[in-house]
Amino acid sequence: xxxxxxxxxxxxxxxxxxxxxxxxxxxxxxxxxxxxxxxxxxxxxxxxxxxxxxxxxxxxxxxxxxxxxxxxxxxxxxxxxxxxxxxxxxxxxxxxxxxx
Amino acid sequence: xxxxxxxxxxxxxxxxxxxxxxxxxxxxxxxxxxxxxxxxxxxxxxxxxxxxxxxxxxxxxxxxxxxxxxxxxxxxxxxxxxxxxxxxxxxxxxxxxxxxxxxxxxxxxxxxxxxxxxxxxxxxxxxxxxxxxxxxxxxxxxxxxxxxxxxxxxxxxxxxxxxxxxxxxxxxxxxxxxxxxxxxxxxx
Numbered sequence: 677x678x679x680x681x682x683x684x685x686x687x688x689x690x691x692x693x694x695x696x697x698x699x700x701x702x703x704x705x706x707x708x709x710x711x712x713x714x715x716x717x718x719x720x721x722x723x724x725x726x727x728x729x730x731x732x733x734x735x736x737x738x739x740x741x742x743x744x745x746x747x748x749x750x751x752x753x754x755x756x757x758x759x760x761x762x763x764x765x766x767x768x769x770x771x772x773x774x775x776x
Numbered sequence: 777x778x779x780x781x782x783x784x785x786x787x788x789x790x791x792x793x794x795x796x797x798x799x800x801x802x803x804x805x806x807x808x809x810x811x812x813x814x815x816x817x818x819x820x821x822x823x824x825x826x827x828x829x830x831x832x833x834x835x836x837x838x839x840x841x842x843x844x845x846x847x848x849x850x851x852x853x854x855x856x857x858x859x860x861x862x863x864x865x866x867x868x869x870x871x872x873x874x875x876x877x878x879x880x881x882x883x884x885x886x887x888x889x890x891x892x893x894x895x896x897x898x899x900x901x902x903x904x905x906x907x908x909x910x911x912x913x914x915x916x917x918x919x920x921x922x923x924x925x926x927x928x929x930x931x932x933x934x935x936x937x938x939x940x941x942x943x944x945x946x947x948x949x950x951x952x953x954x955x956x957x958x959x960x961x962x963x964x
Contacts (some may be wrong), residue, residue, distance in 0.1 A: 677883075677955040682886075682948070685955075686920040694808035695817045697824070698800030705828045709792060712829070769891035 780844040788835055799828055802845060806852045812917045813856040815902050823859055827852045850932055852915065860910035874903060875958065883959045907954045912947035919944050 752758075780801070786794045790848045796929050803824065828850050831838075838847050875883075878898040882892040892900070901921075905913045918924045918932065919940075 689901045691894035692898040693812040697803040702796040
């Protein structure tokens with residue numbers, strides 16, 4: 677490889693066309709930047725975190741209460757009442773204590 | 777461009793959407809620079825994105841004394857240099873198949889009869905330059921392919937003119953040696 681040939685190679689490669697930027701490239705970069713700036717925002721305070729969590733907690737609480745009421749309703753249809761059940765358990769415990 | 781400054785002021789104040797305008801104005805130039813260091817179009821796009829993201833992150837450091845075009849070129853060159861250093865670690869051996877018949881014929885022709893298309897020449901040079909260090913490749917690209925002056929290269933890279941000249945001289949020697957060994961590949 678002589679100098680002339682090397683120079684020719686440089687000159688030839690100078691004529692190569694670079695790729696054209698794809699459509700929407702600018703929008704993609706801006707979207708990436710927006711995502712980055714959002715993730716760079718400072719950490720949330722305790723109140724902000726609670727504020728975000730509260731609606732979910734409220735829904736979860738309502739659901740748990742609803743499930744408990746439903747379970748109690750269906751369980752109490754063919755079972756003895758709660759006070760009768762407690763009486764029975766305490767009697768068994770007392771008799772067991774006395775050795776009967 | 778003079779109105780880059782106004783636009784950049786607005787971006788600094790939080791108008792992120794205006795950055796799209798800056799990208800549109802300078803994307804062709806950034807793609808052209810990066811294409812000299814990476815031939816895969818998808819990777820060029822990723823590097824261009826990295827360039828603009830870095831520009832946005834360090835926008836406060838742009839003082840407006842030099843044109844924005846010059847500043848973004850410096851960032852693109854920095855991104856290209858980092859990319860070359862990364863790929864240097866996983867550089868594959870030069871294979872005969874990747875050179876192609878046209879390039880091999882041109883290499884072996886001592887005269888001027890064989891024609892080589894610009895794209896093939898770019899590919900051939902890209903393969904040969906894999907043997908150079910990232911810095912050597914950058915100096916050859918800036919000096920010989922982009923046709924920039926030593927002074928301009930000093931401004932873009934931060935190297936001294938003596939360093940640019942010495943590096944270019946050594947890089948040219950290494951490149952000549954690599955191309956000579958590629959010339960002989962077909963006969964082996």
